[in-house]
Amino acid sequence: MTLDISIDADEEWDSSTDWARLAESAARAAIAESAFPALAKAARPVELSIVLTSDEEVRALNAEWRGKDKPTNVLSFPQAEADELEDAVTPGPELMLGDIVLARETCVREAEEKALRLHDHAAHLLVHGTLHLLGYDHMDDDTAEDMEAREVRALARLGLANPYEVAA
Template sequence: MLDIALETDSEWDSSGTDWATLADRAVRAAFSETPHAPLAEGPRAVELSMVLTGDEDVRALNAQWRGKDKPTNVLSFPMVEAILDEPADGPPLLLGDIILAHGVCSREAADKGIATETHAQHLMIHGTLHLLGYDHHDDDEAHDMESREIRALAGLGLPDPYADRQEAC
């Protein structure tokens, strides 16, 4: 059973978007592209927190935890590593935290010519995959993670965010 604790600030709230529904759909889509898909619907409680906040909050977290004193679009803070090794009937499984920066997300969406909601869902999927142990430190990992993102977005009826690259992954 998947539970997403969502917190939004006034920048995100002012759009009138149902962020809770979009977050739930994006997280479930990410799960569906991994071997961990059964956890999202199983009897065990699986929890993550998602914070939709401003650039300054994300800048401060990025500086503190990654040594980069600038805002970024999404940060992920995984709390577990081998979630499949956990018993199916164990205590709640806390996956970690995902934080999105409104200004960065909105600017990137505008640059791509897509809705902020569409780009935010991509970042939510990306962040969820990080919580599930995926990364993009090398070409093979990046290809695998991007492929999962593309399939998850397609499942939501959203376009491939990497389609405009000259080199396909």
């Protein structure tokens, strides 16, 4: 898997964190807990794009693509269809999973509110975003329960606590 990470130079993402390593670990953990674990060792190249930016940039993207003129912690823009995810074990052209965008100010505020380290909260959001790229959502109780269970298992792979217990 190839990870393309872009960190907005105008934003103060903690420079002591290896964001590329964190993003790749989170994505691999999410993939392992998805219906497509073979993506981690796909016969074709798999690419994922991560953007760490500002609330303002995320607000603009959220307004343009979701019609919500406000920042949010994470946005996901899937590019692969379910059949492409299933066929990743077959050699072929590069498979672009999609883009995940995190908003720094919102991530920092949420981490502080939950008494979490920023990189732990960001890992959760990266797992969450990766699962969205793989077709998971939380639009109803059943899909939300499934997605949250996958997140919890993926975070356990990273040595992180269940964020839903912490929040409760």
